[in-house]
Amino acid sequence: MDLRRLAHLVLLLLASSSSFITFIGGNVVFPVHHKFKGRERSLSALKAHDVRRHSRILFDVDLELGGNGQPSETGLYFAKIGIGSPAKDYYVQVDTGSDILWVNCVGCSKCPKKSSLGIELTLYNPKSSSTSSLVTCDEAFCTSTYDGQLPGCRPDLLCQYNVVYGDGSSTSGYFVEDNVQLDRVTGNLQTAAGNGSVIFGCGAKQSGELGSSSEALDGILGFGQANSSMISQLASVGKVKKMFAHCLDNTYGGGIFAIGQVVEPKVNTTPLVQNQAHYNVFLKDIEVGGEVLTLPSDVFENGFRQGTIIDSGTTLAYLPQVVYETLVPKIMALQSGLKLHTVEDQFSCFQYIANVDGGFPTVTFRFEGSLSLTVYPHEYLFQIKDGVWCIGWQNSGTQSKDGSQLTLLGDLVLSNKLVLYDLVEQAIGWTDYNCSSSIKVKDDSGAVYSPLQYCTPPSFSFCIHNKDNGFHTFLLFLSLSVIASASDSGYAPKPDYGKPKTERNDTPFPSKPEYHEKPKLKGDDTHLPPKPDYQKPNPELIVGIQGVVLCKSGSKYVPIKGAVARIACLAADENGYETTPFSILSNECDANGYFLTTLSLSFLKKGWKIQECKAYLYRSPLGTCQVPVDVNHGISGAPLSSYRILNDKHMKLYSVGPFFYTSKPQSVPKYGY
CATH class of the missing domain: 2.40.70.10 (Acid Proteases)
Known part of the structure; x- marks a missing residue:
C-alpha cells in the first residue's frame, strides 16, 4: 500500500x-x-x-x-x-x-x-x-x-x-x-x-x-x-x-x-524514516550557540511518531515539553534582563529594540547522515510590532495529550532554505x-x-x-x-476515511543601453532572448533584469560564470513617503556571464509603489578577477531605464551592463542607495 x-x-x-x-x-x-x-x-x-x-x-x-x-x-x-x-x-x-x-x-x-x-x-x-x-x-x-x-x-x-x-x-x-x-x-x-x-x-x-x-x-x-x-x-x-x-x-x-x-545548489540529504505517513527523519541532537543541549537520549524516538516530522505546511516549530523547557531558557540566557509576557494566551513575547541576530544564539538541529539545520534568531523570533518579538518555538505538550511528544519542524525553521524531497531514494535534505x-x-x-x-x-x-x-x-x-x-483553536476530532459507497451516484456529470565598452565575445548576445516588437508596457507585466558580467584584462574580456548582481530599489508607501530601500540578488551568471532575474512586487505592502531601481555588481567567484569596475555604473548603480517588451513572456525586460571585474584595484565611486 x-x-x-x-x-x-x-x-x-x-x-x-x-x-x-x-x-x-x-x-x-x-x-x-x-x-x-x-x-x-x-x-x-x-x-x-x-x-x-x-x-x-x-x-x-x-x-x-x-x-x-x-x-x-x-x-x-x-x-x-x-x-x-x-x-x-x-x-x-x-x-x-x-x-x-x-x-x-x-x-x-x-x-x-x-x-x-x-x-x-x-x-x-x-x-x-x-x-x-x-x-x-x-x-x-x-x-x-x-x-x-x-x-x-x-x-x-x-x-x-x-x-x-x-x-x-x-x-x-x-x-x-x-x-x-x-x-x-x-x-x-x-x-x-x-x-x-x-x-x-x-x-x-x-x-x-x-x-x-x-x-x-x-x-x-x-x-x-x-x-x-x-x-x-x-x-x-x-x-x-x-x-x-x-x-x-x-x-x-x-x-x-x-x-x-x-x-x-547541491543539497545533502538524510534518510526518511520508513513506513511512516509523514516526512519523518532521525533527529540526533540540538545545539544552542554551539553547545549541545542535555536531553534524554530517547526524547526524539518515543514520541507520537518515530523521528521528527518535517512539514513546511505548519507555520511554527513544535518540541516535546522537556526539549522546549530546556531550549527556551538557553536562548534567553544572553538576555537575562528581558521579561517574557504572554500574548493572545499562547505566545511568549518580550520587548527588544536591538538586532536579534546579535543578541541571541543560533539553534542547530543535527540529523542522521551528518545533515544539520541551522536556525537563526531572526527566523525563530518574529516581530509582531515595533520593539516586540515573540518566540516561535512551541511546546507540543500544550497542544494535546496525543501530541505531547511530537517533534515537528515547520516553516519557522525551513524558510530561507531549499528543501529537497527525493521520493525515489526516500531521502530529504536542505541547504541555506x-x-x-x-x-x-x-x-x-x-x-x-x-x-x-x-x-x-x-x-x-x-x-x-x-x-x-x-x-x-x-x-x-x-x-x-x-x-x-x-x-478556531483546538484539535479537530479524528477524521474517518472510508471506501465510497458502490451505489450509482445520481449527481450530474458532471533598446539596449549604450555601453561604454562593448565586449567582443564569440556568439555575443546569442544567448539572450530574441528581441520582440516594442509596445506600450502593461503595468501588470513581470519586471525582468538581464545583464552580462565579465572579467576585463587589458583588451580581453572573459565571461564570469557564477557572478551575482544585486538589484536595489526605493519605494513609496500608500501616503507617498519613501520607504527603507530593499534589494534582491540575481541568479548566478551562466557560462556566457549572462544573468536574468525578476523583481517580484508581491512582497511590497499593499499600496506601495516602486520609485527607482538600480543594478550593482555583488560577487565574483573568480579568485583572480574580483575587483569591481564602475564601467556602466557597476559599482555606483546602473538605473533600470532601457527595456523591451517580451510579449510571449508577459515581461518588461530591462538590460544593464555589461559589468566588469578586473584583477587590478580601481578608484571606487560613492555608492548609490
Missing part, C-alpha cells in the same frame, strides 16, 4: 492562464508566496492554522485513499491551473500531504459559490471537455487506489471517493480523466504548448468547512506518494521525476517550488539558499537548463525566475499566491 502523507506541506500555486503548468524532462518549477509574511501575520491565525493541521498529523489513519487537506483551514498557497479542452482555470491548493487532485464539479451539492480571496470559483463539467472520460470502478486506477476491486463493482459503476472528517466536514465524488494544461520547455526561456492526461476527482458533494469557508478554492492538487497523486501519474509515464523541492522566503513571502532533479535566486534542474539527457522562474503578486499575475531546466519530458511552472487562515 502506498504511503499516505498527512503532514501537509501546503503550497497553493498560482499560474497565469497563458502559462498554466510547464514541465521539463521530469522537472517542474514554480515560485511561491507565503501567506504569513512579515508583520501581516496574525498570532491567532498562525496558531489556528497549525492546530487544524495537527489534527490530521496526530492520528494514525489506515486509509485506502489518502487524507485530503482542507483548503479553508490549512492552505498557505494556491495555484491557478488549466483543465479540459478547451481549458478553463481552476484555483487549487497544492498539498504534499494529499494523494489526489480534485475539483468541485457541476451539480455539486453544497459546494462553495464564492470566495473572499478575490478569485472566481469555477465548477468543472466533464461534458464540456472534449478530452474527458469517466473512470469506472473496474479500471486499474481504481483497483490500485483501493488495493483491490470494490465490493459490488460493475463495469458501469463509477470509481468514487469519500472522505469524512470528525468535525462533520466531508467531500465525495467520482474520478475523471482529462487534460491538464502544460507547457513543454524546449530550452532556456523557450516553451511549447502541451497537455498531460491526469485522473482526478470530480467533487459531487461537500459539507462543513469545505462547503462554507469564505476562503474557498476550487479544489486540491495532491503531491503525496500514492499512485493516485498527480506526480505519481506523470512519473509513471516518464513526464516527471518523483522528486520535488521548495524554498520559502518568510520575509518577503516568495519562493520556489520545483518538481524534478535539482542539481544546483536565497529563495529569490534560481535553481538548476537536469533532464533525462543530462542537459542542465535554467528556464524562466515565475513569481506572483497577489493580483495573480506572475513573474519569472531562472530556476529550471529543459527536459525531454516536462517541467512545471506555477506561481503561488497566499491566503490567510482563520480557524
